[in-house]
Amino acid sequence: LPPPAAFQLPFCQLVNQTVSLEKEGCPRCHPVETTICSGHCITKDPVIKTLFSKVYQHVCTYRDFYHKTFELPDCLPGVDPTVTYPVALSCHCGGCAMDTSDCTFESMQPNSCMKDEPFYY
Template structure:
């Protein structure tokens, strides 16, 4: 009879642990989001700040229990599944400087290896709307025609 209460307590403890979700399930998943970003270029005195679609959110990660110098663990990040490039014209660029800047626009997101072509793969980075030069906000009515590549 003494074993029944012990088993019941152990069973309740196991059920409680299984019922409490892990912290990562409370994080926002990898999805499309509208974000304010900036573009700037050497030879152009202004930094354009505008809204576009990027990927943001949590991807499950793996941490091996046993770490071997011969094993490679690739962590997945929230990055672009499909994307297109659009082009925006920077104002007041110096003579001889191409004022067009192409930037990726996310169409879908996925958890995969980080691609330096479309993502900032650094550990710590500046905010996406950070400018080194004078900021110039761009409103929807001011955005020049975009060009798809």
Template sequence: MLLVRNSLFLLSSFFLLLAAAESSVFPPCEPVNETVAVEKEGCPKCLVFQTSICSGHCYNRDPLLKIPFPSISQSVCTYGNVRYETVRLPDCLPGVDPLISFPVALSCECSRCTVDTSDCTVQSLQPDFCMSQRLDFPAY
């Protein structure tokens, strides 16, 4: 009985230590400054600027028993509150709206991925990736 109690104590201590290490190693889900690029068909230059996006770690559990259709959803670091700002792309062709609106993260949260405001893919393009000629814009 003493061996079982000691084993349970060691096991629970290990998990507490692991949780503490995880919280100190991985950055929390919060707004961070990031370089972002926007471009639009009909505008020959993409615009690169600084904004706030959500980034960081969200705690998730992965079940040991793998079933085909799990009911557990994994949470991601996504927007809580946002403010939208608008920039004007330069040198757009006549008839092309040069205005682009983008979200600025005011707060972030760990929740299910919302495809309306987040890139929910496994691997996406880098935030400052442009297909067209770059034009740097001063930070807001």
């Protein structure tokens, strides 16, 4: 018998990803390559919950990372053109840090752009 679908998913790991950088006052999105954490983490949600049940939902998140700076071109006068984005160095399964991660079930893809204008290179 084939294993359940969850066991066929790749485990939490570093992956190369294109992310879109944009900023209000700068007319275009700019795609950059970075490394992010992506993949499956084992989670637990017991059927019978008691006061002392340990329920956890781990997500694939950064263990070590640094921020890289990029300067967007063609920004309006007075707008700081610099933006920073994270570059993952290592990953682990842990609690979702809402101050640095998108913890929603379905979120925008990292290469999506809020502006309707096409990317340029």
